Amino acid sequence: MSLAVRIIPCLDVRGGRVVKGVNFKDIVDAGDPAEAAKRYDAEGADEICMLDIDASFEERSTTIETVKSIASQVFIPFTVGGGIKSLHDIDMLLKSGADKVSINTSAILNPDLIAEASKEYGAQCIVLAIDAKQDGEIWNVYTHGGKNKTDLDAVEWAKKGQDLGAGEILMTSMDKDGTKSGFDNNLYMELSNNLSIPVIASGGAGELSHLVDAVKLGKADALLAASIFHYEEISIKKVKQALQSKGFEVRL
Amino acid sequence: MRLGVIDYGASNIHSVARALKSLGSKVSIVDTPDKFKGIDKLVFPGQGSMGSCVKKLKETEMFNPLLEVIKSKPFLGICLGLQILFNSSEESEEKGLGIINGNITKIKDINNENLKIPHMGWNNVKIEKKHELFSGIKDKQFFYFVHSFVSAKTETSITTTYYGEEFVSSLATENIFATQFHPEKSGAIGLKFLENFINWKI
Numbered sequence: 476m477s478l479a480v481r482i483i484p485c486l487d488v489r490g491g492r493v494v495k496g497v498n499f500k501d502i503v504d505a506g507d508p509a510e511a512a513k514r515y516d517a518e519g520a521d522e523i524c525m526l527d528i529d530a531s532f533e534e535r536s537t538t539i540e541t542v543k544s545i546a547s548q549v550f551i552p553f554t555v556g557g558g559i560k561s562l563h564d565i566d567m568l569l570k571s572g573a574d575k576v577s578i579n580t581s582a583i584l585n586p587d588l589i590a591e592a593s594k595e596y597g598a599q600c601i602v603l604a605i606d607a608k609q610d611g612e613i614w615n616v617y618t619h620g621g622k623n624k625t626d627l628d629a630v631e632w633a634k635k636g637q638d639l640g641a642g643e644i645l646m647t648s649m650d651k652d653g654t655k656s657g658f659d660n661n662l663y664m665e666l667s668n669n670l671s672i673p674v675i676a677s678g679g680a681g682e683l684s685h686l687v688d689a690v691k692l693g694k695a696d697a698l699l700a701a702s703i704f705h706y707e708e709i710s711i712k713k714v715k716q717a718l719q720s721k722g723f724e725v726r727l
Numbered sequence: 728m729r730l731g732v733i734d735y736g737a738s739n740i741h742s743v744a745r746a747l748k749s750l751g752s753k754v755s756i757v758d759t760p761d762k763f764k765g766i767d768k769l770v771f772p773g774q775g776s777m778g779s780c781v782k783k784l785k786e787t788e789m790f791n792p793l794l795e796v797i798k799s800k801p802f803l804g805i806c807l808g809l810q811i812l813f814n815s816s817e818e819s820e821e822k823g824l825g826i827i828n829g830n831i832t833k834i835k836d837i838n839n840e841n842l843k844i845p846h847m848g849w850n851n852v853k854i855e856k857k858h859e860l861f862s863g864i865k866d867k868q869f870f871y872f873v874h875s876f877v878s879a880k881t882e883t884s885i886t887t888t889y890y891g892e893e894f895v896s897s898l899a900t901e902n903i904f905a906t907q908f909h910p911e912k913s914g915a916i917g918l919k920f921l922e923n924f925i926n927w928k929i
Contacts, residue, residue, distance in 0.1 A: 477840070478848040478890070479869060516914060521849055550746050551914045552871060569739060574912065597774065599845055599873045642847070671843055696843075726849045726869040 479726040481521040481697035482711050484704040489529050491537045509544040516549045518711045527557030539571050546572020565592050577602040580618040593640025603636035604645040621649050630665050637672050648678040655681025663693030675699050683717045731757040731766035735783040743772045746911040750922050763792045773807025778819025803924050804905035818876050831876045836891040845875045846890045858885045860904050860923045868916050870908035902929045
């Protein structure tokens with residue numbers, strides 16, 4: 476017996492509404508976050524993730540209200556990310572009902588934030604989120620929701636994040652995100668081989684076989700997806716049944 | 728009936744309080760010694776290390792009132808709230824409450840499975856002994872865990888779970904029940920378990 480592979484539906488939220496874009500662009504409205512979270516919980520989601528996609532630039536009070544609303548109705552682990560800049564932000568989100576926070580741009584601008592947050596709240600609630608795009612042999616890290624390219628190598632940065640005290644890595648492949656052409660399994664395999672903390676794979680889920688392959692080939696510990704679950708193209712239960720039929724432990 | 732949730736200042740008590748409230752319970756946060764009054768049942772969600780927890784309980788003068796309540800009223804310890812019932816832990820020099828004989832040790836990877844620690848995620852809970860708090864819950868259901876230290880099997884074990892080694896995922900003695908898993912984060916089954924605690928009569 477081992478830990479169940481976690482299936483994590485992600486709610487991309489902007490201004491208190493669920494939205495979804497393709498390749499980080501062309502955003503469309505897709506409903507109420509708390510309603511969606513409740514539905515996912517009922518369908519067997521192992522965790523809920525909420526990313527406030529514009530929170531780096533916008534005001535935060537809507538985010539807090541949305542977090543509170545989800546946390547009072549859904550009793551599975553709940554991760555919140557987007558625009559987190561300080562221990563104060565983390566404190567506020569945890570008090571509002573998040574179990575974990577996912578930190579992206581701010582961790583690059585200020586790596587000490589990961590170390591300090593991990594020391595203060597425990598590694599189990601600090602998720603280092605990375606947006607990466609392939610460039611030849613390596614993957615480059617991007618910040619600000621995929622807008623700005625950095626010099627960082629994604630695998631090296633993930634390792635550094637682990638050393639700083641991150642409890643999990645949430646890696647989004649920008650090449651695959653929204654394309655429904657499968658996960659970037661080479662990236663995840665590279666990460667899994669280099670890390671001792673769990674890796675959450677994100678970006679590219681379109682068919683059942685994509686999700687199974689990310690676990691089988693990419694050795695991902697958890698799978699995160701937004702649109703396929705949101706538009707009910709594939710049910711969480713179907714994903715779990717497919718994983719189980721390949722011998723993976725799932726919570727059914 | 729009023730449920731008290733202990734807040735010693737280092738633990739995320741809000742998710743437990745929210746889950747209990749969603750089941751229709753009246754919940755009071757117990758963060759000073761006088762707030763133990765009028766509490767019918769007590770929940771102790773723990774986080775962090777045994778040492779810092781015991782220290783904080785002493786600083787806030789809640790240590791002795793807590794020991795009194797544990798003797799008589801229905802008590803539910805969660806995560807560190809289970810570990811603190813033991814004599815000691817490898818994690819810290821500070822002693823636990825010593826209500827249950829035994830020590831808390833770091834998770835051992837006895838079969839070299841290249842385990843990731845902390846043990847974080849959903850794992851099977853095997854029912855070893857019948858108990859009211861598991862009524863209506865089938866054997867080998869998944870509950871949510873986040874921890875790095877465990878208790879080896881004791882006479883008080885109710886359920887066990889395997890991760891690197893077999894450890895106690897819940898235990899009971901008289902009016903005390905404690906879980907290593909987080910019922911407040913274990914979805915519908917976790918809520919069923921908490922409902923059983925709310926209805927528990929000793």
